[in-house]
Amino acid sequence: xxxxxxxxxxxxxxxxxxxxxxxxxxxxxxxxxxxxxxxxxxxxxxxxxxxxxxxxxxxxxxxxxxxxxxxxxxxxxxxxxxxxxxxxxxxxxxxxxxxxxxxxxxxxxxxxxxxxxxxxxxxxxxxxxxxxxxxxxxxxxxxxxxxxxxxxxxxxxxxxxxxxxxxxxxxxxxxxxxxxxxxxxxxxxxxxxxxxxxxxxxxxxxxxxxxxxxxxxxxxxxxxxxxxxxxxxxxxxxxxxxxxxxxxxxxxxxxxxxxxxxxxxxxxxxxxxxxxxxxxxxxxxxxxxxxxxxxxxxxxxxxxxxxxxxxxxxxxxxxxxxxxxxxxxxxxxxxxxxxxxxxxxxxxxxxxxxxxxxxxxxxxxxxxxxxxxxxxxxxxxxxxxxxxxxxxxxxxxxxx
Numbered sequence: 001x002x003x004x005x006x007x008x009x010x011x012x013x014x015x016x017x018x019x020x021x022x023x024x025x026x027x028x029x030x031x032x033x034x035x036x037x038x039x040x041x042x043x044x045x046x047x048x049x050x051x052x053x054x055x056x057x058x059x060x061x062x063x064x065x066x067x068x069x070x071x072x073x074x075x076x077x078x079x080x081x082x083x084x085x086x087x088x089x090x091x092x093x094x095x096x097x098x099x100x101x102x103x104x105x106x107x108x109x110x111x112x113x114x115x116x117x118x119x120x121x122x123x124x125x126x127x128x129x130x131x132x133x134x135x136x137x138x139x140x141x142x143x144x145x146x147x148x149x150x151x152x153x154x155x156x157x158x159x160x161x162x163x164x165x166x167x168x169x170x171x172x173x174x175x176x177x178x179x180x181x182x183x184x185x186x187x188x189x190x191x192x193x194x195x196x197x198x199x200x201x202x203x204x205x206x207x208x209x210x211x212x213x214x215x216x217x218x219x220x221x222x223x224x225x226x227x228x229x230x231x232x233x234x235x236x237x238x239x240x241x242x243x244x245x246x247x248x249x250x251x252x253x254x255x256x257x258x259x260x261x262x263x264x265x266x267x268x269x270x271x272x273x274x275x276x277x278x279x280x281x282x283x284x285x286x287x288x289x290x291x292x293x294x295x296x297x298x299x300x301x302x303x304x305x306x307x308x309x310x311x312x313x314x315x316x317x318x319x320x321x322x323x324x325x326x327x328x329x330x331x332x333x334x335x336x337x338x339x340x341x342x343x344x345x346x347x348x349x350x351x352x353x354x355x356x357x358x359x360x361x362x363x364x365x366x367x368x369x370x371x372x373x374x375x376x377x378x379x380x381x382x383x384x385x386x387x388x389x390x391x392x393x394x395x396x397x398x399x400x
Contacts, residue, residue, distance in 0.1 A: 001029075001361055002028060002029025002361050002362070002363060002364065003028045003029055003358055003361040003363070004025055004028045004029040004030040005029040005030075005361075006029075006031075007025070007029070007030040007031065007097045007098065007191065008030070008031045008033070008095060008096045008097050008098070009022055009025060009026075009030050009031065009032045009033070009096065009097065009098040009099075009100060010033050010035055010089070010092060010093065010096050010098070010099045010100070011032050011033065011034050011035065011073070011100045012035045012080075012099070012100065012101045012102070012103075012113075013100055013101060013102040013130065014102065015102065015175075016069070016171060016175045016176065016179075016180070017102060017130050017175045017176070017179030017180045017183065017207065018100055018101075018102040018130050018179075018180075018183075019069040019070060020069050020175070020176055020179075020180040021100065021128075021130065021179070021180040021181075021183040021184050021187075022034075022073065022100055023068065023069050023070070023071060023072065023073075024180070024181075024184050024356075025098075025184060025187065026071070026072035026073055027071075027072055027354050027356075027363040027364070027365065028354075028356065028358075028361075028363040029361070029363065029364075030098075031074075032072065032073040032074070033073070033074050033075075033076055033092070033375070033379060034070065034073050034074065034075045034076070034370065035076060035078055035080070035089065036075055036076065036077045036078075036372050036373065037077070037078075037079070037080070038077060038079050038397065038400055039077070039372065039400060062369060062372075063369055063370070063371050063372065064369065065341075065343045065345075065346055065349045065368040065369065066349060066350075066351065067369050068351040068352055068369075069369075070369030070370065071351065071365055071366075071367060071368055071369055072365060072366050072367055073367075073369070073370060074370055074374070074375035074378070074379060075370035075371065075372055075373055075374050075375055075376070076092075076373060076375055076376045076379045076380070076399070077372060077373035077376055077399055077400035078398070078399055079397060079398050079399065079400075080111050080113060081111065082396070082397070082398050084393060084396060084398040085393075085398040085399065086111070086112050086113065088380070088393070088398065088399065089113060090118075090121050091383055092379070092383060093118055093121050093122050093125060094121060094122055095383070096122065096125060097124070097125070097126060097191065098125070098126045098127075098128065098187055098191075099113075099118060099125055099126070099127050099128070100128045100130070100183070100187075101113070101127075101128070101129055101130075102129070102130045102131070103129075103131075104131065104141060104143075105129075105131060105134075105135050105140045105141060106141070108129070115127040115129075115202045119200065122200070123199060123200060124194060124198070124199065124200045125200040126187060126190040126191060126194065126200045126201060126203060127200065127201075127202050127203065128183055128186060128187050128190075128203040128205060129202070129203070129204055129205065130179050130180075130183050130205045130207070131205070131206060131207070132144035132145075132148065132149055132206065132207050132208060133149075133152075133206050133207075133208050134204055134205075134206030134208070134209060135204050135206075139152075139208075145171070145174075145175075146170075146171035146172075146173065146174035146175045146207070147168055147171075147174070148174075149173075149174035149178060149207045149208040149211055150169075150173045150174045150178075150211050152208050153174075153178070153208050153209075153211035153212045153215065154211075154212070154215055154218075154219075155173055155211050155214070155215055156168070157231060158215075158218065158229060158230075158231055158234055158237055159231065159237070160231050160232060161231070161232045161238065162230070162231060162232025162233050162238065163232065164231070164232070166231065173211050173214065174207045174208070174210070174211055175207065177210060177211070177214055178206075178207040178208065178209070178210025178211040178213070178214060179205060179207040179210060181210070182205050182209075182210040182213070183203070183205045186203040186205055187203060190203055218234065221235075239287075240280075240287060241256075241287055241288075241290045241291035241294050242256060242257075242258045242259065242263075242264050242267065242280060243256065243257050243258070243259060244256055244291065244294070245320065246294055246295060246298035247295070247298065247299060248298055248299060248301060248302055248303040248305075248306055249299055249300060249301055249302045249303075249305075250302040250303060252302070252303035252319070252320065253303065253319075253320035254298060254303055254306050254307060254310070254317055254318065254319055254320065255317065255318050255319075255320060256294075256310075256315070256316065256317050257316035257317070257318075258315055258316045258317070259316070261280060263314070263315055263316050264277070264280045265277050266313050266314050266315045267310075267313075267315050267317075269313070270309055270310065270313040270315060271294075271297050273293065273297070276290055276293065303319050303320070304319065307319045327350070335353070335357075336353045336354070337352065337353045337355070338350055338351075338352060338353060339351055339352075339353045339365065341365060341368070343368060349368070351365065353365075372400070373399075373400045376390075376399055376400065377390055380399070
């Protein structure tokens with residue numbers, strides 16, 4: 001048994017936040033059905049599919065066995081712009097627990113698949129919308145991506161070196177943390193609530209809201225002190241030499257996070273500079289003097305030599321690893337964070353493992369990403385459609 005076994009999720013999302021959210025739920029046992037659009041989309045969707053303009057570089061096909069965001073899911077192609085296609089969705093919805101969408105506010109209503117409409121079909125449905133700015137407010141209709149959400153939330157202003165430009169932290173904060181993880185949290189909370197109320201509900205996830213929430217500590221400090229934190233000068237962003245990144249002899253890097261006095265003391269002793277222990281909370285000029293000393297000392301040994309020293313001296317330190325190095329790291333191996341799976345056509349395939357470790361109902365990777373519409377017939381037959389009906393709907397281009 002798996003934790004979310006018996007929970008059926010209809011997923012109409014495309015880009016990162018929605019698919020990652022439903023991947024996490026599928027890994028824990030949920031039955032996730034990807035509702036995909038027909039193979040000849042129009043407008044913006046055509047561009048995303050690479051059928052108009054130039055496809056973005058380095059984007060995996062959603063069917064690639066390496067594309068873990070779509071693992072453990074089934075795929076059905078439904079034309080939601082057709083009345084008969086929507087009727088298929090309504091039928092699937094009768095036996096679903098969750099519906100996830102990632103359209104701009106108002107689009108689902110125009111398609112006839114908004115919460116109020118679907119709730120009429122299934123009052124127990126949990127409807128989750130993932131958008132950049134949420135369903136209300138002056139920015140609700142604006143287009144955006146991760147970089148825009150973290151800008152407005154205040155996060156980007158804090159990331160980067162002092163005096164330098166903001167540093168873009170991939171699309172981790174807005175898409176995956178503020179969007180996907182908060183959506184998972186909202187969906188699971190709504191499932192628990194439904195067990196008490198017998199009713200579903202609407203889950204409104206704004207990626208910008210999620211990033212603001214992630215900044216709770218930074219905002220709390222600001223509200224109390226009235227001092228606006230500066231990039232590279234916040235407690236956790238390089239203001240102090242004991243919480244910083246240092247280059248080593250081989251041109252690589254180590255990170256030091258010795259905030260607590262005892263960890264800082266251990267650090268100073270490990271580098272034979274006991275005289276610096278009393279200066280942990282020093283003012284600006286002394287801080288920079290200590291940082292300069294640390295920089296000079298860390299350049300005397302290689303990254304791995306320093307890690308060997310730091311790891312044995314009870315110091316908050318780590319190696320800065322590239323992805324190819326992280327894959328081989330013994331800690332990742334011990335935690336099963338990179339797994340090798342057997343694919344019928346491509347042999348051994350690596351994917352990221354499952355981060356949530358449950359002792360009684362662990363998650364699992366049960367299938368690779370499906371081909372577009374791979375399960376259309378299987379799903380429809382399981383809902384009582386006859387083969388003749390399916391063939392007729394396919395002829396009418398309601399499904400593929």
